[in-house]
Amino acid sequence: MDFYVLEENEDKAMYELDLMANATRILEKYFGEYPWAKEKIGLCETPHLGMEHQTLIAYGNKFKYTKVGNQDFDWLLVHEFGHEWWANKVTNRDWAHMWIQEGICTFADALHILEIGGEQEYLKRMQSTARGVQNKLPIVQGDEIDTDQTYHGDIYGKGAFFMHTLRYIMGDEIFFPTLKRLATEPQYVYENTVTTDDVEKLFSTAYGKSLKPVFDLFLRTTDKLEISLKQTKEDKYRVQVLNLDDEIPMDVVTSSGKQKIIISKTPVTITSTTFPILDQDVYYLKKIIVE
Numbered sequence: 001m002d003f004y005v006l007e008e009n010e011d012k013a014m015y016e017l018d019l020m021a022n023a024t025r026i027l028e029k030y031f032g033e034y035p036w037a038k039e040k041i042g043l044c045e046t047p048h049l050g051m052e053h054q055t056l057i058a059y060g061n062k063f064k065y066t067k068v069g070n071q072d073f074d075w076l077l078v079h080e081f082g083h084e085w086w087a088n089k090v091t092n093r094d095w096a097h098m099w100i101q102e103g104i105c106t107f108a109d110a111l112h113i114l115e116i117g118g119e120q121e122y123l124k125r126m127q128s129t130a131r132g133v134q135n136k137l138p139i140v141q142g143d144e145i146d147t148d149q150t151y152h153g154d155i156y157g158k159g160a161f162f163m164h165t166l167r168y169i170m171g172d173e174i175f176f177p178t179l180k181r182l183a184t185e186p187q188y189v190y191e192n193t194v195t196t197d198d199v200e201k202l203f204s205t206a207y208g209k210s211l212k213p214v215f216d217l218f219l220r221t222t223d224k225l226e227i228s229l230k231q232t233k234e235d236k237y238r239v240q241v242l243n244l245d246d247e248i249p250m251d252v253v254t255s256s257g258k259q260k261i262i263i264s265k266t267p268v269t270i271t272s273t274t275f276p277i278l279d280q281d282v283y284y285l286k287k288i289i290v291e
Helices: 007-031 075-082 099-117 119-131 157-170 172-184 196-207 212-220
Strands: 002-004 042-045 057-059 066-068 071-073 225-233 236-241 248-254 257-263 268-271 286-290
Touching: 002 007, 007 042, 007 075, 007 099, 007 172, 057 075, 066 099, 071 099, 075 099, 099 119, 099 157, 099 196, 119 157, 157 172, 157 196, 157 212, 157 248, 172 196, 196 212, 236 248, 236 257, 248 268, 257 268
Parallel strands: 002 042, 042 057, 225 286
Antiparallel strands: 066 071, 225 236, 236 268, 248 257
16 A cells, blocks of 8 residues: 655554555455555545545545544545445446446445444434435436536435445345445456446346336436325324335334334335334435325
8 A cells, every 4th residue: 555645744644544454444345355456555645635546546635534433534535445446446337327436435435434333323324315315316317418417416425325225125135245246246347337227137136126116216216205104093004105116125113113014005004002103214215294
């Protein structure tokens, strides 16, 4: 690992390299070996905030850290370094699918928080990400889009949150190996560029059923998941999805505690002496319509 650091910051360089070594271990856990292991891991201090470059990322965060758990977290270092996998190894075929590298790389930042801070810190990060989603434009607007059209904030945050949603729907035992396959199997990496359809087919095949309705809703529209919650008796509630042709899991907190149910356009009845809370931990961008 090389760090081209300004002379006045030389005393900070070795600690930053320690953070980079830890980031390498975390990224390799989820996405496979560092893509350019035969060359170098490089960092160059710049006046510009940051930019991914193959084997030498630009770093301008001025050694500003936040605490996650009891460890220092340098978001800029982690994010730009993550692009060695998501952009420099796995590359979208057209600007239209830019969320693949920006969104999944932003999700990688959250996985770093998961590793050093635990599940609750990760959930706090994703809940904050959900609050920042603007939904002014779809993430995927077509098949051939220029840079001016594709670059808006949601390809980062909403793209990352979509991966969070997929993690919940699929479960860790399927989701994480599939994500690693996207970052390691030959048909998706280096000269073999990818599209949203490629990603959807990979995850659908691994899941054993089509995830296309979920991909279409959250990536190709600005709609949120619409859920109807209607009280039918004193202790009975009817839950159904209004705008998704699929069955999906959802956590529900009732008087009996938290349980996971499967919801769809077909109504499901739950029993509770208290008002149910749907998706308390925020795995979905949603609108709940209470009747």
